[in-house]
Amino acid sequence: MFSKTLFSMRMKRAHIISIGNELLIGDTINTNAAFIGQTLTHLGVAIEQVFTIPDDYSLIKRRISSSLEHADVTIVTGGLGPTHDDITKKVVSEIFGSKLVQNERVLNHIKKIFFDRGFTLSPSNIEQAAVPDVCDVLYNEQGTAPGMWFEKENHYLAVLPGVPYEMKYLMEKRVIPKLKSLYTDLNIRVTDYLKTAGIPESTLSDLIGNLEEYTNNGVGVAYLPNPGGVTIRLSADGTTAEQAEKKLLKLRKMVYKKSGDFIFAKQRDKNLAEVVGAILSEKKLTLAVAESCTGGMLANELTNITGSSAYMLGGVVAYSNSAKSAMLSVDAELINQFGAVSKPVALEMAKNAAQKFGADIGISTTGIAGPGGGTAEKPVGTVWIGFYLEGENFALKTVFTNNRLVNKQRTVMVALETVRRRLLGIKTYPYELKPHFS
């Protein structure tokens, strides 16, 4: 609350208006508002409200008119397509008392798109090239609907298409640069997203401890739990990026000092497979996997990363016991004696995967993903994760949940985080698990 009051004079306030029946009936999730929220927050513009409204002329008109009056910046998305539902352009044209005029540059761009695809132009496509005569056109190289920019007594309005990648393009290339040039004295917000894995939120916050002395004067911290781990968000407001950075410095240093081993990435869009891949590349190590309960998820996440063929040699999905023997040479006797979900089988699978693919590192997973198949001794969620790494053969045992997908995801997370920590020389294991050696 303190930072809010302190900066209220410099703060600009934004409304986001998302238009489209599909958003209200829940056929489409409103991801656009989240993206715009992130982008404006970073710029130092506070999002005051998001309004999601249907393709209804009078409602759109009332809503935009009201936001134009109450907010400094209004971002409207949706309703710019070529069909009769798409009425946003007509509404804003009426609000500003302007005429729709053909824009030659937009028309040529639309013609080119249609020509390239071998389609013929319809009258409604040509109509997309008409824009209100009082707006600045936000040229849209990614699609047929141009964005529009309006100004009215220091209130700014951007009208953008609802297609997410077109909206993103226009926000990044047109709207943000415009706002930056208009608002030169905004409080910039610098935000760190420190992603952790293998540590529960409560343990992490206990470990980091009380941060009150670091979080004042526009500096804040939050813990954001996600399925893949807990993200620590640090933010600071400042008149310049440099000033905000400087304010964040002490807090960031403290958080790293306390929890640095658990932080695998500093960017919100970086995942564990990417980080492990980069370490493998740097150390020139290769990897192979042997998956039972994760059923291909581990290989899939690793191969989602561009360039992964350099270190990911391959894997076996061995769902059945016979596949474990036939494809991974796991001794059938071992499976008989200890069961497929056991330490000896996990150890063998990891070692043999490495050997069969000629990889430096082998990872294996074997467990009861659920929802059925548990026993008193081995309940649903019991998972053994095996490793062959730096010449050592070891396994971790965990008991997760009753949910099949959650169990698969957590197993993959623990597997990758274990490799990350080991290769970086970090002495702990995810969730303080203890390694069982062969």
Next chain:
Amino acid sequence: MFSKTLFSMRMKRAHIISIGNELLIGDTINTNAAFIGQTLTHLGVAIEQVFTIPDDYSLIKRRISSSLEHADVTIVTGGLGPTHDDITKKVVSEIFGSKLVQNERVLNHIKKIFFDRGFTLSPSNIEQAAVPDVCDVLYNEQGTAPGMWFEKENHYLAVLPGVPYEMKYLMEKRVIPKLKSLYTDLNIRVTDYLKTAGIPESTLSDLIGNLEEYTNNGVGVAYLPNPGGVTIRLSADGTTAEQAEKKLLKLRKMVYKKSGDFIFAKQRDKNLAEVVGAILSEKKLTLAVAESCTGGMLANELTNITGSSAYMLGGVVAYSNSAKSAMLSVDAELINQFGAVSKPVALEMAKNAAQKFGADIGISTTGIAGPGGGTAEKPVGTVWIGFYLEGENFALKTVFTNNRLVNKQRTVMVALETVRRRLLGIKTYPYELKPHFS
């Protein structure tokens, strides 16, 4: 527009109010509003607006008060947690001029949750058991924050926690039954989500043709393109579910007649792997996969399905050429002569996967996922998908996009849709591809 006017007298209107700073700054995507929108739409309640607002006392108060006046039903989510940001309960208590009183049943439930987890109760946890004395408590077996129900002159207000699975639970178990008992004369909306795969939107709509004669009197159709395929949404409003069903009948029949072969599921939450799995189970067939460019995604999607161990025997992720030879016995000469991305290699991989795992069916993928690695002859996005199925060994060749993830997803889709069509005796292949036999 016709249906809107016709039913306006019977139509009830809802507002959704989503509370939470994390929604405005874009750290969390507002999936709750989409779920509530779907649920109320199905019930015949029209969503007029969604308001997303910050944890701000006066704004929450103004917003809820206004919606209570203008909407028949208002659903509020968020701000019911145990921290100082969570002020929703105080606000509604003030709006209704009521007192917060301890609810014993809620308190006992909270105590039990903490006892089971071995945690000790804090004062703020105990405060969660206090509810306004004028509300009906919506008991929440899934978490510690109770939901609340208020009535004011035929306006209804439900206040729910923001945690998605708790919100869903309370919507389904408490809110919807209440609304059903209060609104006995609503126009029920019946909606079909007919999911197709392997056919572009324009081809599908051309195939189905003009539906004007079927879409009047509250009956509508829409094409919803998704990454996994195009969904056809059919909907009809009626005074009873039976009447709405009846109105939909002719349209549904026509759509099936024209495009039935392409429809793989009739429920929006059913995916292709689940459908193929059900067919395999029914026919008592087993499957194995050999993946290069999809890197485990095909196995992962198949094994995400509960019970898949009955038909999915396993797979090999053979990223490197040597793995294709060592693990799948693909003749190294074949790879040298034709390249890894070729018909002969795809054919061998599929046949050998089936043989090595002892499965009835083998599927293989080999392609250039990108973004790098393309040549003039084999550009990025070139994929061969091989099959060994009903004793036949054949392969399909496609050229997808420059995007690695999209290429993986489309390859998995075409692979699964091909198996579905073949096993159901449908004569066409996805995207009208032609099979290349060995």
